[in-house]
Every structure is written in structure tokens, then in C-alpha cells.
Amino acid sequence: MDKKQKILIAITGASGAGYGIQLTSHLLAHGHDIHLIVSDAGKKVMKWETGARPEELQKKGAVLYRVDDIAAPPASGSFKLDAMAICPCTMGTLAAVANSLASNLIHRTADVMLKERRRLILIVRETPIHTGHIKNLLKISEIGGIIMPASPGFYHNPGSVQDVYDFMAAKVMDNLNIKHNLIKPWAGIVK
Numbered sequence: 001m002d003k004k005q006k007i008l009i010a011i012t013g014a015s016g017a018g019y020g021i022q023l024t025s026h027l028l029a030h031g032h033d034i035h036l037i038v039s040d041a042g043k044k045v046m047k048w049e050t051g052a053r054p055e056e057l058q059k060k061g062a063v064l065y066r067v068d069d070i071a072a073p074p075a076s077g078s079f080k081l082d083a084m085a086i087c088p089c090t091m092g093t094l095a096a097v098a099n100s101l102a103s104n105l106i107h108r109t110a111d112v113m114l115k116e117r118r119r120l121i122l123i124v125r126e127t128p129i130h131t132g133h134i135k136n137l138l139k140i141s142e143i144g145g146i147i148m149p150a151s152p153g154f155y156h157n158p159g160s161v162q163d164v165y166d167f168m169a170a171k172v173m174d175n176l177n178i179k180h181n182l183i184k185p186w187a188g189i190v191k
């Protein structure tokens, strides 16, 4: 097995809650130490799009924090996370993180990751996007975050929505150097 990583997943209120659910579930299944924060909008979108609740991921083993619990351990640099992924990430959370507005536990933890020079991945989702969004994406990239748009490929011929969610989970796990069998590495077009 890969080295066990301590990873925080934040699920915000962008469309695509299933991306965050699948990513969290796969990381737990691989034995990683998973910490979870779901924003209030994230809970609503999760319920609407998938019928699921954050507590279901808690039952699978994720440590769940309230988004307003600004005194929770992830708010400090002494809580040594290997990585944080905001999946999916709204334009609102993107703006807060890009501008260091550490007003809830998701924003604060992301700010800590940046100041400690640790891995922070934003799986952003919105379309179309305006210049303000683009400037915030640029800021994140400039201050050390990784932008991974929720922009799934279709070259693995997905047969279900689950396969589409898994494409993004696979991309995040690749970035975290975690081995998986979610999608086959591209081997060229087979005739």
C-alpha cells in the first residue's frame, strides 16, 4: 500500500457533490486518514444531487468537522496535513481562499495549507466564468495552490455518472501519488 496520508477533503456547494463523495470514499478504502468539512451549501447540494449526507462518510471512517468550528484542529498549522482537496470548490470559496478570508474552517484550513507550503488542490466548478473568477484562479496558482477544474475527460468511455465522478477522483489521486485502478492509463487509440 502507498504511505498512509493525512488528507482533508472539503466539499462546498458547487454542482458535483458526487466528486467529493467518491474521492472521500476511495481514499478511505485505500486506508488513508481522512478529515472532512462540508459547507452549509455543500450539504444542500449533496442532498439535492445525490441524496447523501456527510454523516454517511463519517460512518465510513472520515473525521467530520463543522464548518463554523474555527477552533477545530485543522485550523492550526500544527495539525500536519499532507494535503487538502476542496472538491468540488465554488467560486465563493475560491474567492475566499485566493484573498485569505479565513472566515470559516474550510477557508482557514486552506489558508494554513498555503502558508505552510503544503499541497492544496481546488477542484473548481462553474461555467461560464468571468474575469474576477479567472483572476482568483491565477492568484491561487501564484501562491502555490493547484487548480484542477472539474472537467472530466471522456476518453475512458464512461458508462455511468459514477464513472465520470471516478475520473476526477483518479486525477486527484494521481496528483497525490496514490495508486488506483479507477481508470486505465492512456495507452493510445486501439484500432
Ligand SMILES: Cc1cc2nc3c(=O)[nH]c(=O)nc-3n(C[C@H](O)[C@H](O)[C@H](O)COP(=O)(O)O)c2cc1C
Pocket: 011, 012, 013, 014, 015, 039, 040, 041, 042, 044, 045, 048, 089, 090, 091, 092, 093, 125, 126, 127
Ligand atoms: C444546486 C446548486 C448548484 C450550485 N452550483 C454551483 C457551482 O457549480 N459553482 C458555484 O460556484 N456555485 C454554485 N452554487 C452556488 C453556491 O452553492 C453558493 O454560492 C454558496 O453560497 C457557496 O458557499 P460555499 O462556497 O461556502 O459552499 C450552486 C448552488 C446550488 C443550490
